[in-house]
Amino acid sequence: MPATIHDVAKLAGVGIGTVSSVLNNSRPVSEETRRKVLEAIEKLDFVPNPSGRRLSMGKTHTIAVIITYFTLASQFERLRGVMSVIAESDYDINLFAIETIPQRNKVFQTVPRRGRVDGLLIFSIHPTKEDLRRIRQQKIPVVLVEGYHPELSHIFLDDMAGARQAVEHLIGLGHQKIAYISDYLDDLFSSGFNRNRYMGYCQALEAAGLPVRPEYHRQGWHTRENGRQMALELLNLPDPPTAIFCFSDEFALGVLEAARDMNLRVPEDLSVVGYDDIELARFAQLTTVRQHLFESGVQGVELLFEAIENPDAPIKEIQLPTELVVRQTTAPPCR
Amino acid sequence: MPATIHDVAKLAGVGIGTVSSVLNNSRPVSEETRRKVLEAIEKLDFVPNPSGRRLSMGKTHTIAVIITYFTLASQFERLRGVMSVIAESDYDINLFAIETIPQRNKVFQTVPRRGRVDGLLIFSIHPTKEDLRRIRQQKIPVVLVEGYHPELSHIFLDDMAGARQAVEHLIGLGHQKIAYISDYLDDLFSSGFNRNRYMGYCQALEAAGLPVRPEYHRQGWHTRENGRQMALELLNLPDPPTAIFCFSDEFALGVLEAARDMNLRVPEDLSVVGYDDIELARFAQLTTVRQHLFESGVQGVELLFEAIENPDAPIKEIQLPTELVVRQTTAPPCR
DNA sequence: GGAAAACTCGGAAACGTTTCCGTATAGACT
DNA sequence: AGTCTATACGGAAACGTTTCCGAGTTTTCC
Numbered sequence: 001m002p003a004t005i006h007d008v009a010k011l012a013g014v015g016i017g018t019v020s021s022v023l024n025n026s027r028p029v030s031e032e033t034r035r036k037v038l039e040a041i042e043k044l045d046f047v048p049n050p051s052g053r054r055l056s057m058g059k060t061h062t063i064a065v066i067i068t069y070f071t072l073a074s075q076f077e078r079l080r081g082v083m084s085v086i087a088e089s090d091y092d093i094n095l096f097a098i099e100t101i102p103q104r105n106k107v108f109q110t111v112p113r114r115g116r117v118d119g120l121l122i123f124s125i126h127p128t129k130e131d132l133r134r135i136r137q138q139k140i141p142v143v144l145v146e147g148y149h150p151e152l153s154h155i156f157l158d159d160m161a162g163a164r165q166a167v168e169h170l171i172g173l174g175h176q177k178i179a180y181i182s183d184y185l186d187d188l189f190s191s192g193f194n195r196n197r198y199m200g201y202c203q204a205l206e207a208a209g210l211p212v213r214p215e216y217h218r219q220g221w222h223t224r225e226n227g228r229q230m231a232l233e234l235l236n237l238p239d240p241p242t243a244i245f246c247f248s249d250e251f252a253l254g255v256l257e258a259a260r261d262m263n264l265r266v267p268e269d270l271s272v273v274g275y276d277d278i279e280l281a282r283f284a285q286l287t288t289v290r291q292h293l294f295e296s297g298v299q300g301v302e303l304l305f306e307a308i309e310n311p312d313a314p315i316k317e318i319q320l321p322t323e324l325v326v327r328q329t330t331a332p333p334c335r
Numbered sequence: 336m337p338a339t340i341h342d343v344a345k346l347a348g349v350g351i352g353t354v355s356s357v358l359n360n361s362r363p364v365s366e367e368t369r370r371k372v373l374e375a376i377e378k379l380d381f382v383p384n385p386s387g388r389r390l391s392m393g394k395t396h397t398i399a400v401i402i403t404y405f406t407l408a409s410q411f412e413r414l415r416g417v418m419s420v421i422a423e424s425d426y427d428i429n430l431f432a433i434e435t436i437p438q439r440n441k442v443f444q445t446v447p448r449r450g451r452v453d454g455l456l457i458f459s460i461h462p463t464k465e466d467l468r469r470i471r472q473q474k475i476p477v478v479l480v481e482g483y484h485p486e487l488s489h490i491f492l493d494d495m496a497g498a499r500q501a502v503e504h505l506i507g508l509g510h511q512k513i514a515y516i517s518d519y520l521d522d523l524f525s526s527g528f529n530r531n532r533y534m535g536y537c538q539a540l541e542a543a544g545l546p547v548r549p550e551y552h553r554q555g556w557h558t559r560e561n562g563r564q565m566a567l568e569l570l571n572l573p574d575p576p577t578a579i580f581c582f583s584d585e586f587a588l589g590v591l592e593a594a595r596d597m598n599l600r601v602p603e604d605l606s607v608v609g610y611d612d613i614e615l616a617r618f619a620q621l622t623t624v625r626q627h628l629f630e631s632g633v634q635g636v637e638l639l640f641e642a643i644e645n646p647d648a649p650i651k652e653i654q655l656p657t658e659l660v661v662r663q664t665t666a667p668p669c670r
Numbered sequence: 671g672g673a674a675a676a677c678t679c680g681g682a683a684a685c686g687t688t689t690c691c692g693t694a695t696a697g698a699c700t
Numbered sequence: 701a702g703t704c705t706a707t708a709c710g711g712a713a714a715c716g717t718t719t720c721c722g723a724g725t726t727t728t729c730c
Contacts, residue, residue: 002449004472005716009680015679016681016718017679017718017719018680021678021679023718024718026719030677030678045472047714049448049451049716050450051389051390051395051715052390052450053717054382054386055390055686055687055715058685060386065678076408076411087432093430094428095430100424113337114336115384115385115386134380137380138336138337186625224618232658256618257618280588283588283591283592283619286729335704340687344710349709350709351686352690352710353709355687364709365708368709385687386685387686387688390688391687391689393715572728
């Protein structure tokens with residue numbers, strides 16, 4: 001039903017090659033002919049069929065964005081960064097959200113294919129050996145955002161340093177009993193690389209000569225409600241912590257809720273530090289570790305575009321800073 | 336570089352038609368042959384090239400999701416609803432975020448095409464006559480989410496009723512001076528259909544015999560910061576309002592910030608009502624009008640799938656309820 | 671004026687599928 | 701044994717592009 005390039009050629013009285021030339025500026029066309037072709041295109045409201053184009057060119061002009069933890073506001077921020085670049089480009093974006101292992105498998109099996117997409121942008125996932133094998137075999141450009149792999153381009157965020165900063169801040173305020181609420185360390189997707197924040201936490205404690213108390217570490221699936229639950233558990237301990245550092249702002253907001261539930265004042269009775277600096281951290285006056293979320297999305301696509309442009313270039317690594325943003329949920333302990 | 340169906344056929348010692356049959360179960364194949372084909376597929380790690388398939392079938396197995404106000408958490412919620420359904424289907428999703436008029440034009444000109452996508456899911460945009468013409472001409476299924484058009488399927492949210500509820504609640508508490516902070520009424524994208532909430536606001540006032548005071552109505556682009564600014568303006572009026580109803584929770588959070596800036600207590604000195612009930616409204620204890628955001632995304636795709644399945648079915652209209660959620664930012668006025 | 675160069679342009683081939691027409695083989699029935 | 705039916709399968713054609721070879725026309729230059 002939609003017009004094809006043949007219809008345009010016929011109406012303009014030229015060959016299909018000429019129409020294609022006009023469309024892509026791929027070879028010189030006389031002014032006169034160009035005008036006729038453009039008129040025909042206009043009249044027929046012709047837009048080239050992308051499948052035909054893709055098939056012929058072997059390029060899809062599409063990138064896949066694969067996202068885990070799609071419930072997190074931080075992922076949304078990153079995605080927004082990506083979209084802001086995409087809108088200016090002539091690329092399309094295919095979105096894949098993965099929440100479960102079967103989904104992860106399906107996506108990694110089917111998506112990283114030449115002929116399917118031109119490149120992959122992967123958020124917060126640590127590729128396995130198997131993934132890497134496939135990527136190599138398909139020679140498909142990949143950029144990890146908030147991920148690390150020595151053989152793949154990535155936007156790297158120094159989680160260990162960020163966590164250390166946060167905990168050092170608490171220690172500096174005089175806290176000795178600092179708990180940590182995290183995602184599962186042996187995470188399904190990231191194969192343990194989110195241990196980094198935990199390690200930063202431990203390092204800071206040890207550097208200050210403080211013990212790492214296992215009962216002060218809780219793990220749970222990434223929701224605010226879980227943050228609240230875990231905080232309640234911590235605060236009901238015989239010897240409760242005076243400060244809680246959280247893997248994400250999402251968790252931290254849950255902790256603030258828990259404090260409210262227990263009529264604890266923040267920061268007088270309890271200090272809370274989050275991670276990410278999502279939009280609403282500012283609103284909640286939350287002390288947190290800022291990641292450049294939007295920016296990481298922007299740089300991620302840009303890196304990917306470069307890699308698509310120039311597939312043989314060496315991998316690139318961009319490190320974005322993390323910085324502690326001190327707001328009003330941290331203070332010296334009262335007791 | 337990737338294996339094609341011809342490679343598979345050759346390796347398995349069969350014809351390409353047979354391979355295709357195995358892939359799509361499109362005609363009976365003997366057990367023996369099927370086994371050989373599957374083995375070859377396995378060995379070559381073959382996955383059909385989507386462009387070829389699309390071109391041949393005239394179906395893309397892709398839907399476009401077009402989103403405005405992509406900064407809003409509410410849109411993210413909707414998108415999450417969409418993704419949850421998509422993940423279970425064998426459809427891909429192409430995401431388009433539009434923030435400006437040129438972007439809007441480009442997207443509406445190029446995306447609603449047979450051969451490009453099988454269907455469109457459009458968030459919070461009111462299609463123009465021109466859009467409709469194109470959609471009709473291309474005979475492409477469309478579902479509007481948070482939109483209304485008599486000739487297109489849509490998930491409808493009764494904004495007028497929602498706004499009325501909110502304002503009636505404030506009036507019920509005894510407020511007489513109720514301001515409204517909104518998006519631009521003559522909005523670029525929605526051609527005035529977001530007037531509905533404004534009309535609900537006016538209706539409620541008039542029903543209670545209260546005047547609609549123009550100085551109590553502010554319009555601005557959709558960000559929390561703008562909400563804050565507009566609230567400051569309102570609160571510095573010679574005769575400031577005692578309650579502010581907001582077009583979105585985003586705005587409302589800005590209003591709360593403004594109140595904090597001015598050392599006003601909420602709800603004692605100022606009542607605030609939002610709209611959407613995004614995740615963080617609960618955290619902020621915000622009284623708001625709940626929309627079933629996630630659900631609207633879910634139902635939107637489902638409607639779209641139905642329409643793709645059965646293109647000649649009459650358009651469908653689903654109305655999702657809005658409900659007032661009273662939390663702690665509203666109370667009777669003190670003065 | 672004629673050869674060479676420059677400029678235009680037409681359309682077959684190729685991209686990787688699915689579809690479908692047609693053929694081959696095996697089994698059933700008379 | 702011969703005919704018919706059912707079953708299994710091969711491969712050409714078609715989908716809508718881009719690419720590129722080759723041909724036609726005009727211009728340039730000696």
